[in-house]
Amino acid sequence: MAHSHIKPEEAREMIRSNRWNKPTSGVANGYTQANLVILPKELAFEFLLFCQRNPKPCPVLDVTEPGSPIPELAAPSADLRTDLPGYRIYREGKLAEEVREITSYWKNDMVAFLLGCSFSFEKALLQNNITVRHIEEKCNVPMYKTNIDCVKAGRFEGPMVVSMRPIPEKDVVRAVQVTSRFPSVHGAPVHIGHPEAIGIGNLDSPDFGDRVTIKEGEVPVFWACGVTPQAVAMNVKPELVITHSPGHMFITDWTDEKFGIL
Incomplete structure (x- = not known):
């Protein structure tokens, strides 16, 4: 695949400029991809606890500061509002829409979680x-x-x-x-x-x-699978949850080997 050897920042630029809107499997091979879950701050602690208790489906890689769309550890030059090829908007536990970027949905109390992806x-x-x-x-x-x-x-x-x-x-x-x-x-x-x-x-x-x-x-x-939080969000029915569209991941600056154990 022609896009398998590009760097993460190149992949994110392609996504941000709408030149890539497909699943990201095989893109920027060797760099860690992540699932995305964005919640209001008042739910963030409970969700972090849920991830801590369920590390197989929800392995936490990075969490943003409240109100910040920048994943400071995983990719400090990225913007989680624009750098994934597809997002899902859930309202009251129901899938309301799928969109290409979420700038207009972003609120100052939002916390973004990046979770490991298979x-x-x-x-x-x-x-x-x-x-x-x-x-x-x-x-x-x-x-x-x-x-x-x-x-x-x-x-x-x-x-x-x-x-x-x-x-x-x-x-x-x-x-x-x-x-x-x-x-x-x-x-x-x-x-x-x-x-x-x-x-x-x-x-x-x-x-x-x-x-x-x-x-x-x-x-x-x-x-x-990191889509587990989407299934869980449907049960909890929060007013608003934003996730990646399944298969449309965030590409981090980290290499997969960083997370491998010998």
């Missing part, structure tokens, strides 16, 4: 010759709500969302080993095979993202 370990899978199907098929990763409950914190509670990648049977153990090196970006899978055991009825009908082909001899492998 796109970050995909480069490591590819380096181990493990195919990543949604990159191969140039679509978004399939994501599903499960019957696995997150640990409640304040008003925040709800089901874990998982992302799925079909892995050849012979490579499943290696895929677990590779991704377990990246606990800050969801780490090892939460489930392997048997989607019905975690409440997924039909792999061809993901709740978020796109369906992908599962070939003979492949096993569906499920990782905790």
Whole structure:
């Protein structure tokens, strides 16, 4: 992919100038991508506690100062109002609209959370010759709500969302080993095979993202997913929550290896 080797600031400039409006999997390979959740300050502590209690689906990478759209640690030259290719606006727990930038929605009491994203370990899978199907098929990763409950914190509670990648049977153990090196970006899978055991009825009908082909001899492998806060936001029904559109991530200045453990 032509955009796999560009630097994060170049990728964000392309996004800001509307030259990239697709999912970011495979863009600026090797740099950590992040899920985005923006909440009013009065909910921020409860949400931080929810993340702390649910580190698999909600690994916190950076939190902005109240009212600031600048992620000072992850990318101090970036602006979270414009530097993602797609945003979702939730009102009272319902998806109200999808937009390209959120400058007009931003308020002075908002706090933005950047959470680890499984796109970050995909480069490591590819380096181990493990195919990543949604990159191969140039679509978004399939994501599903499960019957696995997150640990409640304040008003925040709800089901874990998982992302799925079909892995050849012979490579499943290696895929677990590779991704377990990246606990800050969801780490090892939460489930392997048997989607019905975690409440997924039909792999061809993901709740978020796109369906992908599962070939003979492949096993569906499920990782905790940073779209979980969107499912939880639907339960909590705050007046306003802003998130990334699934698959349309924030690209940080950090390299994935910063979060890998040897």
